Amino acid sequence: MTSYQLDDDGVVVIIGSGAGGGTLANELAQRGIEVVLLEAGKHLTADDFVNDEWGGYEMLSWLDKRTSSGTWRVAKDHPLTPSWSCQVVGGTTTHWSACCYRFIEDELRARTVYGEVPGTSLIDWPITLADLDPYYDLAEAKMGVTRTNGLPGLPANNNFKVMYAGAKALGLNVSTGRHAINSVPYDGRPATIQDGFTITGDKTGSRWSTLNVEIPRGLATGKLELRSSARAVQIEHDGAGKASAVVYVDAAGVTHRQKARAVVLAGNCVESSRLLLHSKSGRFPDGLANGYGHVGRHYLRHLIQTVWSVFDKPVHMHRGEIMGGMIDDFVRHDPARGFAGGYYIEMNSMGLPTTAAFMDPGWWGRDFASVIEQYANMAGIFMSGEDMPQAGNRVTLTDEVDAYGVPVANIHYDDHPNDLKMRVHGYKTLTSIHKAAGAKRSVEAPAYPASHNLGSNRMSARPEDGVLDGNARAWEVPNLFIADGSNFATGGACNPTLTIVALAIRQADFIAGQMSAGEL
C-alpha cells in the first residue's frame, strides 16, 4: 500500500472520495500523478451494507448537524438535515439511484437562452457541450451507463409499467432511461438482480460507485493513497497565495498537516463551501478564494418532487431498480410554459417507512393512514427540474462550532417565482400521467432533503461572476480546484453525477497537462 510523507509537497491532495473526488483520484493516478485522498468517512465494503433503507441511510449518510433557513419547505420539514449526502469512502455514489443524463446545449447557455429572469444570478457556463461531449463519452463508458455503448436498458418493473401506460396514453416519450447500473454483466461487475436495495449500499456491485470501481483501480496503480476517517478542517496557503497544505483530523482525533502541490476540494457542495469559508487568512479574510464574495452563493438543489398514486391493483413499486423510468418531453426550455428551464420526469419508489416519512411530513390521522395502508397498490413518479440561481441562496457559517472546531453550515434557500411556476406545472404533469394510467388518488409530496447539491462555488467566464474558471480552478488560487457539483455554473434539469464525473475526467487532463508544462 502506497504511503506518502506528510511533508511531501509533490502530492495532489483531494478532499472527498465521492463522484468527483474518487473519479479524479483514479484519473490522476492513471496518469502517473501522486495523490493523497482524504475521506472523512469509514472505508466500508459490500459486506457491511444492509438491505434496509433506514439502516443503510444511517450507516452511510452525512448526519453531522447543519441548519437551514428560507422559504423552501425543507427548512421546516428537515431543519437539521436540509441536504442529503454521505460520509463514507465512495461518498454519495454508495447511496444513489444512478440515473445518468447529459446536459443539453441550451442549459449550458442558460443566461443567453432564457434571457433575463429577474431576481436570479443566471450566467452561461464558461464551457460548451462540445467541450463536455468527449468526457461524457468517457464517463458513460466507465460507468457502464445503460442505453450507451450498446448496453441494454434496465428491464421494466411494475412501477414502470404504470408510468409507461400513462405516458403512452398522453403521447409522451417514455423509456426505462439511462443508469449506471449493469443491465448485463459489464466491466467485471454483475448485472443487477433487481433487488431494489442497491440504492442504500450495493451488496452485489452491479451499480457504479467510486467505492467499487474508481478507488480500487486508483490504488492498484501504486500512485494513490487513501486515508479514510480523515476529516479535513482547513486549507492553508503560502506567501504567494497558493494552496500549500491540508490540515485534517484522523479517527483517533489527532491533527495532521499534509503538504500539497495542488489541492482539490470534492466534499459535496455544502462541505466544500464550508471549508473554503472556514479557511480564512490575512490574505483571504472572507475565506479562501472568496475575494469576489461568491463562495457559498448561488446554491442550487433542483426542483425534486414526487407524486404518489394509488391504483386498483397491486404495483409493489419497491421491486426492481427504483428509478428505471424516464420521460424527456419537458426538458427543453419552452417560454410558452411561462417559466424558464425544464424538467425530467423519472420514476420513483421507496420502501414503506420512507414513503410514509417523506409523503407529507406532519400529515397524520385517518386520511393519511388511508393512503399509506394502500402501499402495495402505490406507484411513484418524480421530477428533477432546473431551479434558478439566486445570490442569496447560500451556504454560510453559523456561530456554532462542531467537534472538529469548524463552524456548522447553514443552508438558506428561498423559492424563486420561476421555481414555483415550474413546480405547479410539474405536479400537474406527473399527476396527469398517473391519472391516465387509472390512478384512484394522487398525492403531491414535497421535496425531501436536497440530494442534488450544486452551484455554491460556481465556474464562470469572468472572476467577477464566480469562484472558478472553466477548468474548475479557483480564479484566485492557481493550484486549488473543485471537483464536486458546487462547480456547476447552473443546474440544468438532469441528475448531476454524470456531469460531475465528466468534469472530473476533464479536470484530470487539465491538471496533468499543467504539470507536464511545469505550470502546476
Ligand SMILES: Cc1cc2nc3c(=O)[nH]c(=O)nc-3n(C[C@H](O)[C@H](O)[C@H](O)COP(=O)(O)OP(=O)(O)OC[C@H]3O[C@@H](n4cnc5c(N)ncnc54)[C@H](O)[C@@H]3O)c2cc1C
Ligand atoms: C438518495 C440519493 C439518490 C441520488 N440519485 C442520483 C441519481 O439517480 N443520479 C444522479 O446523478 N445523482 C444522484 N444523487 C446525487 C449524487 O449522489 C451526487 O450528486 C454525487 O454523489 C455528488 O458527488 P460529489 O463528489 O459532489 O460528493 P459525494 O459523492 O457526496 O462525495 C463527497 C465526499 O466528501 C467527503 N467529505 C466531505 N467533507 C469532507 C472533509 N472535510 N474531509 C474529508 N472528506 C470530506 C464526504 O464524506 C463524501 O464521502 C443521489 C443522491 C442521493 C442522496
